[in-house]
Amino acid sequence: MNDTVLEFNQVWKTYKMGTEKVKALRGVDLIIKKGSFIAIMGPSGSGKSTLLHLAGILDTPTEGTVLMNGKNIKDYSGKEQAKQRRSNIGFIFQRFNLMPQLTVLENVMLPMISPDAEKAKILLDKVGLKDKYKRFQKQLSGGEQQRVAIARALANDPYILLADEPTGELDTQNTRLIMDLLKNLNENDGLTIVAVTHNPLAAEYAKELIKMQDGNII
Amino acid sequence: MSIYKLSFKNLNRRKLRSALTMLGIIIGVTALVVLMGIGSGMTSYMKGQTESIMGDVTIMNSSAAAYMGSTGDSYLSKESVAKIKNMSQIYDIKEETQFTSTIDRMPIIVVGMSDWNQIKINGTPGVVISKSIVDQFGYKIGSNITIKDKKLTVTGITNEGGFGMGIIFLNTSQALPLNDDKVSSITASTKKDPEVVKKEIEAQVDDVSALTKSDFTKQIDDIMSGITLFVGAIASIALLVGVISIINIMLVNVSERTREIGVLKAIGFTNREILGSILMEAGLLGLIGAVIGLIIAALLLELGIIYLAPQLNMEGVTLVQMLPLWLVVGVIVGSAVLSVLAGLYPAWRASRLNVVEALRYE
Numbered sequence: 001m002n003d004t005v006l007e008f009n010q011v012w013k014t015y016k017m018g019t020e021k022v023k024a025l026r027g028v029d030l031i032i033k034k035g036s037f038i039a040i041m042g043p044s045g046s047g048k049s050t051l052l053h054l055a056g057i058l059d060t061p062t063e064g065t066v067l068m069n070g071k072n073i074k075d076y077s078g079k080e081q082a083k084q085r086r087s088n089i090g091f092i093f094q095r096f097n098l099m100p101q102l103t104v105l106e107n108v109m110l111p112m113i114s115p116d117a118e119k120a121k122i123l124l125d126k127v128g129l130k131d132k133y134k135r136f137q138k139q140l141s142g143g144e145q146q147r148v149a150i151a152r153a154l155a156n157d158p159y160i161l162l163a164d165e166p167t168g169e170l171d172t173q174n175t176r177l178i179m180d181l182l183k184n185l186n187e188n189d190g191l192t193i194v195a196v197t198h199n200p201l202a203a204e205y206a207k208e209l210i211k212m213q214d215g216n217i218i
Numbered sequence: 219m220s221i222y223k224l225s226f227k228n229l230n231r232r233k234l235r236s237a238l239t240m241l242g243i244i245i246g247v248t249a250l251v252v253l254m255g256i257g258s259g260m261t262s263y264m265k266g267q268t269e270s271i272m273g274d275v276t277i278m279n280s281s282a283a284a285y286m287g288s289t290g291d292s293y294l295s296k297e298s299v300a301k302i303k304n305m306s307q308i309y310d311i312k313e314e315t316q317f318t319s320t321i322d323r324m325p326i327i328v329v330g331m332s333d334w335n336q337i338k339i340n341g342t343p344g345v346v347i348s349k350s351i352v353d354q355f356g357y358k359i360g361s362n363i364t365i366k367d368k369k370l371t372v373t374g375i376t377n378e379g380g381f382g383m384g385i386i387f388l389n390t391s392q393a394l395p396l397n398d399d400k401v402s403s404i405t406a407s408t409k410k411d412p413e414v415v416k417k418e419i420e421a422q423v424d425d426v427s428a429l430t431k432s433d434f435t436k437q438i439d440d441i442m443s444g445i446t447l448f449v450g451a452i453a454s455i456a457l458l459v460g461v462i463s464i465i466n467i468m469l470v471n472v473s474e475r476t477r478e479i480g481v482l483k484a485i486g487f488t489n490r491e492i493l494g495s496i497l498m499e500a501g502l503l504g505l506i507g508a509v510i511g512l513i514i515a516a517l518l519l520e521l522g523i524i525y526l527a528p529q530l531n532m533e534g535v536t537l538v539q540m541l542p543l544w545l546v547v548g549v550i551v552g553s554a555v556l557s558v559l560a561g562l563y564p565a566w567r568a569s570r571l572n573v574v575e576a577l578r579y580e
Contacts, residue, residue, distance in 0.1 A: 058484055058573045079488050086486020093577070097481040101227040111485040115220070152485070 004070075005160055005192050006032040006055055011064035013050050013215075024050040026215035027064070034159070037186040037193045039203035042212035048196045049164060051212070055194055056089050056162045057081045086111060090153030094165035096145040098137045098152070105133040108151045123151040127181060143174030150181060154191075161185070163195035167202045179205040221482065221491050225498040228471070229506075239460075239467045240507035243557070246457030247511025247549055248518070251541070253453045255519045257446030259540030263532055264442070265435045266539075273312065273405030274412040277302055277419055277428045293400040294426060301423045307415045308406035313390060317397045319365050324354060326384035328365060330393030332405075337387065341374025345392075348385040349377050366396050460507065461556045468500050468564035479568050480576025489569040496565035497558050504557020508550045516541060 013025040025047045032038060032055070040048045053059040054066050057073050066073045068084065076084060085091075098107050108120040124133060127147040137145060146166060153161055163182070167175040183205045185191045197203050211218050229236045279292045293315075294302075303311055312332040319328055334343040341359045351357060352375055361372045365386065376387065394401070408415040416428040472479070479492060519540045527535050 053574050056484065058577075079490070082483070082486050082488040084486075085484065089486075091484050093481070093484075095477075097477065097577075099224065099227075099478065099481075101224070101231045110221070110224070111487075156486075 003034040004031055005034050005036075005068070006030070007065075007067040007070075008051075008054070009065045009067070011054065011061045011066060013047070013054065013059070014062045023215055025054075025061070028215070028217060030210070030217060032160075032192065032194060034192055035186070035190045037183070037205070037207045038195070038210055039206035039208070040194065040196045040210045040212060041198070041200075041203055046212040047215040048212045050215075052162050052164055052194065052196050055160070056091060057084055087113060087156050088158050088160065090150075090156075090158040090161040092146065092149045092153050092161070092163045092166050094168035096137075096142070096149045096169075098145055098148055100137045102136075103133065104129060104135050104140070104148050107137075107148055108155055110155075111152060112155045120151070120155070123154050124148070126154075127151045128177075141174070142170050143177055146170065146174070146178050147181065150178070150185075154185075158191075160192040160194065163193065163197075165197055166195055167197065167199050172201065175199060175202055178202075221487055221495045222498055225495045225502060228499050229502055232471075235467060236503065239463055239503050240510065242460030242463040243457065243504055243507025243553060244460075244511040244514065246453070246460040247508045247553055248515045249456045250450060250453040251512055251515035251545065251549055252518050253449045254446055254545055255515060255540035256522070257442055257449060258542055258545060259519070259535050260532070261438060261442040261446070262539035262542075263535040264438050266534075268434045268438065269431050272431050272434065273310065274408040275308065275416055275419065275428045275430055276403050276405045276434075277423075277426050278403040280425050280427045293402055294404065296399075298423050298426050299401050299404065302404055302406075302419065302426070305419065305422070307409050307418060309409065310407040312405050313394065313401045314403045314405060315390060315393050315397050315400060316402045317393075317400070319396075321351070321363060321365070321384070322355065324384060326351065326365075326386055328386050328388060328393055328396065330390035330397075330402075331387050332390045334387075337376050337378045339374040339376050341372075343387075344373035344389065345370045346374040346376050346387040347372055348383075348387075349375065351384040351386070354384065368396060457553065457556070461504070461560045464500050464503055464557050464560040465563065467503075468496065468561050469567070471499070472496065472564045472568040475568075476571060476576050476579040479571055480573050480579065483571070483573040484577060493565045493569040496568050497561045500561025500565070501554050501558040504560070505550065505554040507557075508553035511553075512546060512549060 008028050008030040011025050011028040012023070015022045015024055028047070028051065030051075040051065042048045050059070054061055054073070057068065057076065060066070060074050073081070099110065102110065104124065105117065105120050108123055109115045109117060112120070121133060124130065127150050129144060129147055129151070132140070132144065140148065161182070166182070167178055170178060179202050182193055182195065186193050186207075193206075195202065195206065203209055277294070279294055281292050299313070302308070313330075314332065315330040317328050319326055331337075331343070337346070339346050345363070347357060347363070357363060357372055359372050359374065363370050363372060363386070370388070378385070388396075412430040416430050419428040420426065482492060516537065520537055523535060523537060523540075527533055
């Protein structure tokens with residue numbers, strides 16, 4: 001049985017910034033197996049966020065192929081890409097990015113393909129936010145907001161969770177809390193996790209560490 | 219929790235902004251509905267009045283008929299009157315006469331009345347003078363007036379009367395001799411379809427036109443719909459300004475929510491869903507604004523009916539006449555559709571946002 005979730009083959013990504021061309025990725029090869037927990041570290045501009053965006057089908061490579069479950073992500077139409085993101089991929093961001101006009105529970109229910117309040121409550125209980133269903137973003141601490149974001153990312157039972165600097169705006173205590181939570185999800189639920197981070201403390205929780213520099217893995 | 223429910227929540231997010239945007243629509247809709255409502259109410263009222271007071275056919279000199287039954291000093295010839303009176307298709311024949319005269323050099327109109335129920339009188343029928351004559355000469359019930367050397371005693375006063383022009387209402391039998399027995403028009407009931415009788419009369423009697431009730435109501439419709447359309451077009455400018463403010467505010471909203479839209483895309487909403495949610499938000503602004511505007515317009519019209527209609531002798535006009543279903547539905551649907559169209563460009567911009575760039579947006 002093939003347990004490869006994501007496969008990067010000689011992936012190049014070039015951006016245009018004004019008149020300049022920026023080579024964000026320069027021939028990356030990477031295989032992400034089911035159940036892995038990978039931390040990607042590297043200085044700013046090393047291409048780690050770009051890698052994450054390609055892994056999450058938010059973008060497509062300039063050259064090379066990214067295969068998700070064996071299928072080239074370039075072959076997906078825009079609508080299919082969105083469908084893949086919604087049903088198979090969970091995202092968490094540095095800034096949490098909750099919808100401020102929605103309650104905690106509504107935020108978790110937002111991406112659900114079939115909205116289910118009970119399931120949303122179970123997910124919130126799992127991330128330790130029991131009894132905070134009706135709170136709004138502004139009534140929560142940073143750590144709590146990131147936990148809501150994790151619950152939201154799990155709403156459609158994805159097989160991969162992508163985290164872009166998940167502890168970037170959190171203190172040490174909350175960093176530990178969030179990373180413990182991700183570790184549990186990986187170990188107990190078998191969730192594949194890829195986290196981009198600057199924080200060595202956060203990276204310690206991963207099973208695998210990938211370092212990037214100048215658009216490539218070193 | 220669907221993305222479309224998010225549209226409702228978004229309206230609530232910046233209450234003042236939403237309210238001010240809606241205000242544009244509210245003002246536009248209120249202006250449009252009040253003006254169109256007045257037009258529509260007047261049309262129905264005039265048609266109702268016409269139908270209730272008119273006979274099945276009104277026969278007049280052909281030249282007069284062109285001016286919607288305003289006979290002025292144009293009369294039926296004696297031969298025509300005699301011929302008409304002898305026709306078997308009509309019954310309940312009433313002669314009407316109307317002429318201009320003067321009292322103390324002030325021009326007045328004398329109208330012969332065969333049915334006094336057409337006007338409201340303070341006093342009794344017989345010799346009824348309009349309010350403007352009372353104001354001008356200080357006449358009251360019991361005063362003596364002279365028309366064409368004939369002395370008459372005022373029996374009643376009425377508020378009816380064309381825009382300050384003095385009018386004296388007399389029994390037709392009294393008015394006819396004063397006008398050398400000249401008949402302005404004849405109204406009658408018909409024994410069969412008025413349209414058929416109308417053609418028969420016009421064929422058998424020279425130089426006369428016969429107008430049925432539907433001829434009159436059609437003329438009222440033609441004139442009033444022209445006026446209403448013109449006034450409505452002017453009021454629509456206010457609504458248009460409101461709609462433009464929706465384009466503006468939705469562009470601001472989309473720009474402010476760039477990152478949020480990026481997140482929605484990242485968690486799997488399609489471009490079409492993003493487009494739909496923005497269009498829905500714009501449409502809701504228009505829809506809610508239209509409903510509020512409509513309610514305000516209805517209140518204003520009702521106040522008009524209570525306080526202004528009696529002064530304009532339009533008692534009996536109802537809100538249902540002023541707010542026909544087509545106007546209500548048209549304004550609500552029209553406003554919502556225009557608002558959705560106004561949201562089209564902002565929504566298109568939102569849906570085309572590059573997700574990676576949107577997520578980086580500060």
